[in-house]
Amino acid sequence: MEQNALIGKLQKKRNDLSELEKRVLDFILNDYELIATMTIDDIANRLYVSTATVSRCSRKLGYEGFRELKYTLIQNQTKLKKSKEVQNFSAEINEFMIENVNNLQNTINDINIKDLETAVTYINRAQVIEIISVGASLANGLDLSRKLTFLGQIAHARTDWDELEAISHNLNDDCLAICISSSGETSYMINYAKKLKSKHVPIISIVSNRNSQLAQLSTIALIAKTNNIYIGNVDLSSRHATIFIIDLILMMYGKQL
Structure with a gap:
């Protein structure tokens, strides 16, 4: 009581x-x-x-x-x-905030500066950059494409599955693919990555799990920690760490221009 x-x-x-x-x-x-x-x-x-x-x-x-x-x-x-009810709701909010802060801190602790520098080098050299992001990660891909375009790169983030399928066949080693997937296990993403790798296209992946299939297929895997949260079929997993990695890459790339 x-x-x-x-x-x-x-x-x-x-x-x-x-x-x-x-x-x-x-x-x-x-x-x-x-x-x-x-x-x-x-x-x-x-x-x-x-x-x-x-x-x-x-x-x-x-x-x-x-x-x-x-x-x-x-x-x-x-x-x-x-x-x-208020106390329970407040506790949930507090727990969610702590988890996100911890994920961001773990992402920062896990950053490999050489991987970031290599990723920026690939962006510099690429004739065309294709950003492949689906589902809840799509917004991150669109944002990255838009900012790279403003920074002078030719960058696309396509939303049509058939276009993505065609692009995975058409790119070559002068291009760059940036794949964004929280789980790193999305079947479509894995299929695209396999085709891109077979054509020697450099792949930068942003994933939460270093041991995921996508990370293993990538030239460089950048790890953005997150907790998978689903309500029904809706993916509500936080993308704060992913946004941080993207912003860091853009800042490093932009300062070299």
């Missing part, structure tokens, strides 16, 4: 009660959520006391009678329920 101002107020009245009245108070404090469904007769029968004892206890607690006490307890239950 959760303590609040009302319960504390009732507990302070305990010394003013008789032994039978204390029995009534103890029942209220220990099982007050049941009060909403009980009458004064129910309580009297449950505790083997008279209804007069229940009424007298209610008055000594500061109420006109049991009805007023019962109403107050019901109102208090509603407040406690709302308080618990």
Whole structure:
């Protein structure tokens, strides 16, 4: 049972009660959520006391009678329920924030500067950059393509599966593929990566798992830590670390221009 101002107020009245009245108070404090469904007769029968004892206890607690006490307890239950919901929601938010901070810190700790420098070199040399990102990672791919274009590169982030299939056949070793996938196990992405590798196209992947298939197929694998979160079929996994890696690459590339 959760303590609040009302319960504390009732507990302070305990010394003013008789032994039978204390029995009534103890029942209220220990099982007050049941009060909403009980009458004064129910309580009297449950505790083997008279209804007069229940009424007298209610008055000594500061109420006109049991009805007023019962109403107050019901109102208090509603407040406690709302308080618990807010506390639970706040706890979930706090846990989510801590997880994201930890993922970002782990991403920073795991960064290999030489890999980043090599990735920037590939971007510099590429005649065409194809950014392959699907599902929840698509927004990251589109953003990267747009910024690379503004920085003077020829960069595309296609959303059509057939186009991506065609591109995976048409690129050569003068091009660059940047594959963004949180899991690194998306079947379409793996198929594209295999075709690109067979044509000796350099592949930079941004994934959360270094041991994923995509990471193993890549020329350079940059690790962006995240926790996979799904509600139904909807991927709600955070992309904060992915965005950080992308921004870092863009900053390093932009400063060389």
